[in-house]
Amino acid sequence: MNCQIMIKVKPSHYERKKFCSRKCKGEFQSKDLSFNRHLSKKQEVACSYCRKLILRKNCDIKNHSNLFCDRECNTLFKREVQPPGPKKDRITLICQECQKPFEVIKSRKSAKYCGKNCLGKANGRRAKEKLSKQVTVECSNCGKRFNKKPSGVRTLNFCTVNCMGIYYSERELFSGENSGTWRGGKVTYYGPNWLAQRRAARERDNFTCQRCGLGESLYGQELSVHHLIPFAKINDYLVANDLSNLLSVCEPCHRIIHSGDNHPSKFKQ
Numbered sequence: 001m002n003c004q005i006m007i008k009v010k011p012s013h014y015e016r017k018k019f020c021s022r023k024c025k026g027e028f029q030s031k032d033l034s035f036n037r038h039l040s041k042k043q044e045v046a047c048s049y050c051r052k053l054i055l056r057k058n059c060d061i062k063n064h065s066n067l068f069c070d071r072e073c074n075t076l077f078k079r080e081v082q083p084p085g086p087k088k089d090r091i092t093l094i095c096q097e098c099q100k101p102f103e104v105i106k107s108r109k110s111a112k113y114c115g116k117n118c119l120g121k122a123n124g125r126r127a128k129e130k131l132s133k134q135v136t137v138e139c140s141n142c143g144k145r146f147n148k149k150p151s152g153v154r155t156l157n158f159c160t161v162n163c164m165g166i167y168y169s170e171r172e173l174f175s176g177e178n179s180g181t182w183r184g185g186k187v188t189y190y191g192p193n194w195l196a197q198r199r200a201a202r203e204r205d206n207f208t209c210q211r212c213g214l215g216e217s218l219y220g221q222e223l224s225v226h227h228l229i230p231f232a233k234i235n236d237y238l239v240a241n242d243l244s245n246l247l248s249v250c251e252p253c254h255r256i257i258h259s260g261d262n263h264p265s266k267f268k269q
Contacts, residue, residue: 091103093109095113134147140158166196190237190240191241194241198246208223212250223250225246
């Protein structure tokens with residue numbers, strides 16, 4: 001019925017199969033909005049304000065004395081035709097910002113301000129008062145001075161999360177035996193500072209494989225970090241995990257580097 005293409009249907013579907021696809025059915029229904037109106041049980045009634053004919057359900061006609069074609073007609077009817085209802089009891093309060101009286105209904109007796117302007121002025125004043133109570137502290141990592149609430153001042157204070165991470169990783173405050181979750185055993189294979197150095201190496205290399213140039217955005221995962229001099233050949237993890245000994249590569253390139261006799265694999269050892 002839409003594209004006029006001849007289609008084959010079963011004899012039992014002859015009366016109800018009228019479209020070759022859902023796309024054609026949707027296009028036809030969007031063009032002709034009255035295609036299924038004969039199935040609707042809605043009745044035509046006149047809008048209570050503009051008298052325009054509209055379709056409404058039987059339950060709406062029974063339960064509502066006034067029906068409207070849109071919200072605008074509803075508002076105009078209440079404003080011009082419908083008699084005003086009884087006014088709710090109102091009380092007078094004094095605005096705490098501008099000190100002017102204003103009226104509200106009894107249920108809003110706890111209101112403090114006459115409008116949004118006074119509320120905004122009060123919030124701005126309170127924010128300045130809280131800001132003035134802040135104290136100046138020094139970042140424990142970079143030495144930068146910044147403001148902080150008195151309740152938030154600690155023995156160690158940091159201006160950013162990065163400064164906090166650098167401070168903790170350099171001093172190994174939460175690594176190995178200093179960790180609250182330490183249960184004994186060996187330190188991780190690449191040392192307690194490995195995760196921090198791995199992240200720093202990827203940032204230094206702009207999150208790009210230094211062998212094939214593939215970026216993490218296209219790779220879909222974090223790059224691997226390769227030790228130029230194998231970790232097993234260096235006794236000190238601080239030397240092995242130094243940025244000069246680290247290289248960001250994707251996993252396929254990492255496997256190529258570790259293949260053969262050029263660079264012994266850690267798994268073979």
